[in-house]
Amino acid sequence: MQKNNLGTLYLYELKKIMKRRLVRISLLICMIGVVAVACSGLMGEYYVDGKLQDTHYHMFQVDRAYREALSGRVVDQPLLAEMAEAYGRIPPEEERFTLTDAYQTYARPYSAIFNLVRAWTGMNMEEARYWEADEQELYRLRQAYLEKEWQQMMLSEPEAAFWREKEAQIDRPVTYLYCEGVTRCVLQMVRIISSMMLLFVAVSLSGVFAEEHTRRTDQLILTGAKGKSTVYYAKMLAGISIAVLSTLLLQMIGSILTLCLYGEGGYEAAFQLAYADCSYPLTIGQAYLIECGITLVTAAVTGVLVMVLSEALHSGLATLAVFTGWIIAGLVIQIPLQSRVFSQIWDWMPTTFLSVWNIFDVRTVSLLGHRLVSWQIVPALYLLGGLLAFLAGVRVYRRYQVSGR
Amino acid sequence: MDRTMELIVDRLTKQYNNRIAVDRVSVKLQQGIYGLLGANGAGKTTFMRMLCGILRPTGGTVTFDGMDVSEEAYRAVLGYLPQDFGYYPEFTAMDFLLYLAALKGIPKRQAKKKAEELLALVSLQEGCRKKIKTFSGGMKQRLGIAQALLNDPKLLILDEPTAGLDPKERVRFRNLIEQLGKDRIVLLSTHIVSDIEHIAGQVLMMKDGQMIYQGHWDEEMGDLEEFYLQQFAEEGGERSAEE
Known part of the structure; x- marks a missing residue:
């Protein structure tokens, strides 16, 4: 009786993938890319009319100190009034008001609240500067802004009602917390890591099955007792592990570095401090965990798709070409919001989905009487799609015949 | 080892569009070496x-002893060295x-233990920690033979096993096959008639997808090479088309 040997085969499949120089180099490039993006916000200098004003690093340090001073304060009438009073000191005729001493001395310490008011209400710079601070008005304007957004997103009335209910569940008045590090993770890092992940998965896994055919080792594998069953599972498990572990590695590097550079903490702040357009009552920490979880699920499912495609096409290069084309299409093609269904499906594709605006999209799906948001339904659909692809792959793999050489 | 082992091939046919590659071949193979x-x-x-x-x-x-070719149990008793033998260049011989x-389960x-034994058998024990990409053609071929023997196969199929071997290695390889044929079915294909003359107890001859000769061959029956050439004389020798 033969032993199943799944564990041993799994380790050898991992070894086969990681022995490829291209895989190791790609992973290194992805890691460097993540580090570069994390650091990029602090690099460089700020010039006005060709004259050096400050370094980005120093500007960040100043802003961080002001924001930390505000951390823990409730965004209520007294704080809004302080902000309005500080911004009122800027001479009205100044166009480039951030260069004035009044801004630097009085207004800049409140810039975080000023930016929050703008993000929540959709006011432009001028409107926000001359806004007469009113806590009730802030929430009324936010509601009006959201209603307008929902209309542009072609939401149905039940969807809008769903979001009104969610918006009402957010604690008011909101408490401001310093959360620059985790905010950057939520807004920026997920996009960078997902792009790196998609490319790395395509490069590293496109050869898992295809190379057995080009190397002609397929004959040895398929004549082994476990060659038509266990090997498929071992290869799939190894590919999924590489996709998930490499994504986890990039997430850890990106998150730790971002939190170290921009400051950790603020995880319990309302998600709306980082991303105003979503009304779901979440903390920023929860939102980032959701993003990380979805990225890992996407990595696993993308890995399955790439490997099945590589078995179907029998060519690593063709698989890479198809997949890269899909990634590029995801970057350049945008379907108008008016084509609600197509636009929503396109935005749910693994190559487009991983961004804060798609993960926390306000377009929902009604299923068996429940209204599900993107971050709830899409991972479930991915897992289902991945399972179907996995099963289709078993069929393709077992039906393969060695001929015509 | 089972003395009654039997490989039964019954009207085996392979057709590609309008070309018949193998045409209703029926053979019964029992323990021994078949060329x-x-x-x-x-x-x-x-x-x-x-x-x-x-x-x-x-x-x-x-079928082999009642097991269909599609069964895992059949593959468990099978050893195969393909003509175009593939390998993983970054693997060492031992890893491979x-x-x-x-x-093979x-x-x-x-x-x-088995890998060490086989590496010794094919004289690769010294290179067992070297990457396969550093091996010569003959060393790779010997490694291919070693892998085919890993599961002590009852049915050993070797497609052009002496290709790429130098004359000395070929002789050594023939001796090895002779040993292996004592307790299993060995089927080896080759262009080199002398390989078969020396070791194969039975000769199978294919032409245009059909089995045109199958049976015992010994010196009293004449020169096998001459007989072989006679069979293909009508077509003026070897065809160049790929199989």
Whole structure:
């Protein structure tokens, strides 16, 4: 009786993938890319009319100190009034008001609240500067802004009602917390890591099955007792592990570095401090965990798709070409919001989905009487799609015949 | 070893569109060495691939002691060295054998022992920690033979096993096959008639997908090479088309 040997085969499949120089180099490039993006916000200098004003690093340090001073304060009438009073000191005729001493001395310490008011209400710079601070008005304007957004997103009335209910569940008045590090993770890092992940998965896994055919080792594998069953599972498990572990590695590097550079903490702040357009009552920490979880699920499912495609096409290069084309299409093609269904499906594709605006999209799906948001339904659909692809792959793999050489 | 082992090939056929690569071949093989001769394009490799279960026949059956070729149990008693033998260049010889042993369902500890034995058998024990990409053609071929023997196969199928070997290695290899044929079915294909003359108890000859000769051959029956050439004289020797 033969032993199943799944564990041993799994380790050898991992070894086969990681022995490829291209895989190791790609992973290194992805890691460097993540580090570069994390650091990029602090690099460089700020010039006005060709004259050096400050370094980005120093500007960040100043802003961080002001924001930390505000951390823990409730965004209520007294704080809004302080902000309005500080911004009122800027001479009205100044166009480039951030260069004035009044801004630097009085207004800049409140810039975080000023930016929050703008993000929540959709006011432009001028409107926000001359806004007469009113806590009730802030929430009324936010509601009006959201209603307008929902209309542009072609939401149905039940969807809008769903979001009104969610918006009402957010604690008011909101408490401001310093959360620059985790905010950057939520807004920026997920996009960078997902792009790196998609490319790395395509490069590293496109050869898992295809190379057995080009190397002609397929004959040895398929004549082994476990060659038509266990090997498929071992290869799939190894590919999924590489996709998930490499994504986890990039997430850890990106998150730790971002939190170290921009400051950790603020995880319990309302998600709306980082991303105003979503009304779901979440903390920023929860939102980032959701993003990380979805990225890992996407990595696993993308890995399955790439490997099945590589078995179907029998060519690593063709698989890479198809997949890269899909990634590029995801970057350049945008379907108008008016084509609600197509636009929503396109935005749910693994190559487009991983961004804060798609993960926390306000377009929902009604299923068996429940209204599900993107971050709830899409991972479930991915897992289902991945399972179907996995099963289709078993069929393709077992039906393969060695001929015509 | 089972003395009654029997490979039964019944009306085995492979057709590609309007070309018949293997045409209703029926043979019964029992313990011993069988030499499969045929020109390029005669259908030898197609026939062997069907015996190994990696090419589905258009018609006919292949069974070994009652096990169908599609069963895992059949593959468990099969050893195969393909004509175009592939390998993993970054693997060492030992890793390669351990990986293939795992594929054949051999437990890890047993696999290590068996791999060491086989590397010694094919005189590769010194290079067992070297990457395969550094091996010469002959060393790779010997490694291929070692992998085919990992599971002590009852049915050993060798497609052009002496290709790429120098004369000295060929002689050594022939001796090895002779030993192996004592307790299993060995089917080897080759262009080199002398390889078969020396070791094969039975000769199978294919032409245009059909088995045109099968039976015992000994010196009293004359020169095998002459007989072989006579069979292909009508077509003016070997065809150049690929199988």
